[in-house]
Amino acid sequence: MSIAGGLPQGEVFSADCPSRRLLGEVTSKWGVLVLVALKDGPMRWSGLLRRIQGVSEKMLARTLRSFEAEGLVLRDARPVVPPHVEYSLTPAGREVTERLVPLVAWTEEHAARAAAHGERSPAGSGPRP
Amino acid sequence: MSIAGGLPQGEVFSADCPSRRLLGEVTSKWGVLVLVALKDGPMRWSGLLRRIQGVSEKMLARTLRSFEAEGLVLRDARPVVPPHVEYSLTPAGREVTERLVPLVAWTEEHAARAAAHGERSPAGSGPRP
DNA sequence: CGGTATCCCGTAGGATACTG
DNA sequence: CAGTATCCTACGGGATACCG
Numbered sequence: 001m002s003i004a005g006g007l008p009q010g011e012v013f014s015a016d017c018p019s020r021r022l023l024g025e026v027t028s029k030w031g032v033l034v035l036v037a038l039k040d041g042p043m044r045w046s047g048l049l050r051r052i053q054g055v056s057e058k059m060l061a062r063t064l065r066s067f068e069a070e071g072l073v074l075r076d077a078r079p080v081v082p083p084h085v086e087y088s089l090t091p092a093g094r095e096v097t098e099r100l101v102p103l104v105a106w107t108e109e110h111a112a113r114a115a116a117h118g119e120r121s122p123a124g125s126g127p128r129p
Numbered sequence: 130m131s132i133a134g135g136l137p138q139g140e141v142f143s144a145d146c147p148s149r150r151l152l153g154e155v156t157s158k159w160g161v162l163v164l165v166a167l168k169d170g171p172m173r174w175s176g177l178l179r180r181i182q183g184v185s186e187k188m189l190a191r192t193l194r195s196f197e198a199e200g201l202v203l204r205d206a207r208p209v210v211p212p213h214v215e216y217s218l219t220p221a222g223r224e225v226t227e228r229l230v231p232l233v234a235w236t237e238e239h240a241a242r243a244a245a246h247g248e249r250s251p252a253g254s255g256p257r258p
Numbered sequence: 259c260g261g262t263a264t265c266c267c268g269t270a271g272g273a274t275a276c277t278g
Numbered sequence: 279c280a281g282t283a284t285c286c287t288a289c290g291g292g293a294t295a296c297c298g
Binding site for chain 2: 007011012013014015017018019022023024026027028029032033036037051052053054092095096099100101102103104105106107108110111112114115
């Protein structure tokens with residue numbers, strides 16, 4: 001690696017780089033939350049729906065399917081009645097989630113920090129006298 | 130911290146959590162690239178526009194402005210002619226970028242890996258016979 | 259050089275209803 | 279329980295033109 005952190009080449013900066021699409025999916029609004037929700041172990045559909053507050057069935061389905069196709073999430077459906085389906089992270093899914101967690105943790109800390117010392121609205125750089 | 134990685138409480142999962150908005154900005158399509166582009170030092174408008182291939186002026190402006198308001202990016206405009214404006218990361222911006230870099234690096238590696246061993250299209254789980 | 263303003267479009271995303 | 283189907287809206291994002 002050349003510098004701190006070590007981007008291989010910085011290929012993401014080229015428009016046609018395939019990692020752009022992958023990055024988009026992983027960092028999508030619900031994608032992040034789905035991956036992080038699964039980091040502690042397998043979860044069922046209804047569990048995800050409850051845990052990730054605000055997600056619609058449509059978006060949960062779409063997100064899970066694209067992750068499944070991408071090889072980040074495994075879908076395990078048992079043909080029983082009533083249906084029992086579990087979603088879990090694949091090894092690749094675990095890799096990316098490990099890198100996602102610190103980011104999410106930071107946003108929580110930063111949001112908390114900002115709220116704590118004054119709640120100055122970020123809309124304007126400084127308060128108008 | 131309770132568990133590996135350490136999400137404080139997992140507040141992101143509540144719909145009203147302020148970190149959701151912040152997370153959205155930071156993980157936005159161009160947000161990621163802007164932050165990572167700035168990680169090696171200050172850059173000028175035109176430099177960013179060239180380096181981040183595919184970004185429009187509109188989106189670059191919007192992204193930089195929201196980061197500036199969020200306190201992640203500093204805008205330094207020198208009143209000379211022709212205009213000279215430099216963008217750089219604030220300490221907070223550096224913090225989040227440090228957590229972003231491993232993620233971006235992973236997507237590059239993963240995309241490269243996928244391309245290397247067969248380029249099986251992720252659209253369908255298996256090839257149709 | 260470093261932006262804004264305007265128009266336009268695609269898709270992420272939401273609400274609701276229905277099904278195996 | 280675990281989804282799909284349908285309809286609809288909002289906004290991210292692109293192209294182009296123009297301004298200090």
